[in-house]
Amino acid sequence: MASAKVVLFTSKTLSNGAHPIMLRLIHNRQTKYFYLNASCHPDLWDEETKMPKRKHPHFRELSVLIDTKRLEAQKLIIDLESEGGDYSLEELCNRLSADKRRNQIKVLQYFDETIERLRKAGRLGYAAVFVSTRNYLRKFRGGKDFTFSDITTSFIFRFDEYLSGSGMKPNSVFVPMRTFKTLLNSARKEDLVKEDFNPFKDFSFTKYRRDKPHKRAILREEIRKIEHLELTPGTQLYLARDYFVFIYYCAGINFIDLAYLKKENVRDNRLVYIRRKTKEMINVVLLPPAQQILEYYQEHYSNAEGYIFPILNEMHASAESKDYRIDKVLKQINKALKILAEQAGIAINLTTYVARHSFATNMKSSGVSTAIISQALGHESERTTQIYLDSFGNTIMDEAMKSIL
Numbered sequence: 001m002a003s004a005k006v007v008l009f010t011s012k013t014l015s016n017g018a019h020p021i022m023l024r025l026i027h028n029r030q031t032k033y034f035y036l037n038a039s040c041h042p043d044l045w046d047e048e049t050k051m052p053k054r055k056h057p058h059f060r061e062l063s064v065l066i067d068t069k070r071l072e073a074q075k076l077i078i079d080l081e082s083e084g085g086d087y088s089l090e091e092l093c094n095r096l097s098a099d100k101r102r103n104q105i106k107v108l109q110y111f112d113e114t115i116e117r118l119r120k121a122g123r124l125g126y127a128a129v130f131v132s133t134r135n136y137l138r139k140f141r142g143g144k145d146f147t148f149s150d151i152t153t154s155f156i157f158r159f160d161e162y163l164s165g166s167g168m169k170p171n172s173v174f175v176p177m178r179t180f181k182t183l184l185n186s187a188r189k190e191d192l193v194k195e196d197f198n199p200f201k202d203f204s205f206t207k208y209r210r211d212k213p214h215k216r217a218i219l220r221e222e223i224r225k226i227e228h229l230e231l232t233p234g235t236q237l238y239l240a241r242d243y244f245v246f247i248y249y250c251a252g253i254n255f256i257d258l259a260y261l262k263k264e265n266v267r268d269n270r271l272v273y274i275r276r277k278t279k280e281m282i283n284v285v286l287l288p289p290a291q292q293i294l295e296y297y298q299e300h301y302s303n304a305e306g307y308i309f310p311i312l313n314e315m316h317a318s319a320e321s322k323d324y325r326i327d328k329v330l331k332q333i334n335k336a337l338k339i340l341a342e343q344a345g346i347a348i349n350l351t352t353y354v355a356r357h358s359f360a361t362n363m364k365s366s367g368v369s370t371a372i373i374s375q376a377l378g379h380e381s382e383r384t385t386q387i388y389l390d391s392f393g394n395t396i397m398d399e400a401m402k403s404i405l
Helices: 059-082 089-104 107-120 124-140 153-165 170-189 206-210 220-227 236-249 255-260 288-300 319-344 352-365 382-402
Strands: 003-008 019-027 030-040 270-274 281-285
Touching (some): 003 030, 030 059, 030 089, 107 124, 107 170, 236 319, 255 319
Antiparallel strands (some): 019 030, 270 281
16 A cells, blocks of 8 residues: 655755755655755654644645645555555556646636647647636626636526626527536546536536527528529639638538648648547538539639638648637628629628538438437537448438438
8 A cells, every 4th residue: 555654855946945844755665756846944844743843834734735745645545555456656646646637727827728738739729718718707707717616506507697697689699698607517527626516517507509500501402503603713602602602512621621621631632630620520422502502713723822712821820810810801701792782682691601501401401310410510419420421431422412412
């Protein structure tokens, strides 16, 4: 059985002449030292009791810290022993580190770490969602950070009421609530909270789904009207129409994924790419309308980076510049799509998302199983749906895709 004893680590002397206070962990004849974030001058340390002397100016605080950490280590050793099987000194230290971080990190601080991690991964749009959620929580808490232990079921309901009371529509409230839940799930995976920590357990997201959104899909006949519009090649309207049609015929590809498409993503009459939001591989057959669009841009557009569409090029080197460019182009395209809707006589706020939603809706209306498509592309059930999609293989999926022609 491992042992944990508090020691004054005299092998290291700090600039003020004090030594670090550490836990000495011994297991299977191996020794490791675990820093307790505290130090003590040798003149103020009682070697016999392994505690600071009573005359130490911070005797009470240090005593509580040392006793707490020693008990935590001893309890952890007992837990590891009771779990059965071997455990290493490395595992013991890792578990102690997790407990240490769990006690130190606060919620808004963890938001900041998550946001930074997403930005470094180039997921700037997703990072922005966490930024807005963090800001809502900060206002809700009066600007003060808080611990994970402060988050109770009551906290969740009060935060929901705060957002709803600020004038936000149910669909808008859903986003920060879902993002907050995602963050807590991440904290659980990182062992920052206990495995059974789930303040959302009695909170239902059903009420958000009851709020009927505005129409987000158009029929095949309306898709045809957009396809048959007489437009001048190279204009903003022409680009907007091509992007809209390509999204529809390529399984509702997100605009950001469309912007990042390169020639290498086209293989054997298929479009193969990694979805930036979920990191899942997407593999769909290229239907004739999508093929025609690809052939046009292959003939009329090229850049050093190999991008298919004229959205990104070699000038956009950083993740920030790419994100800014995509956001700018998307706004231009959605503005142009409103004009196209008027020209085609379609009474809807036409956006690239309508193409994505129309793909799913028209597939469903054709009798295609919801095990093959997701009625709510990009929503919570997307990962589960993707597992089903993978299991069917390309043949069944290809036939389903043809149903939208």
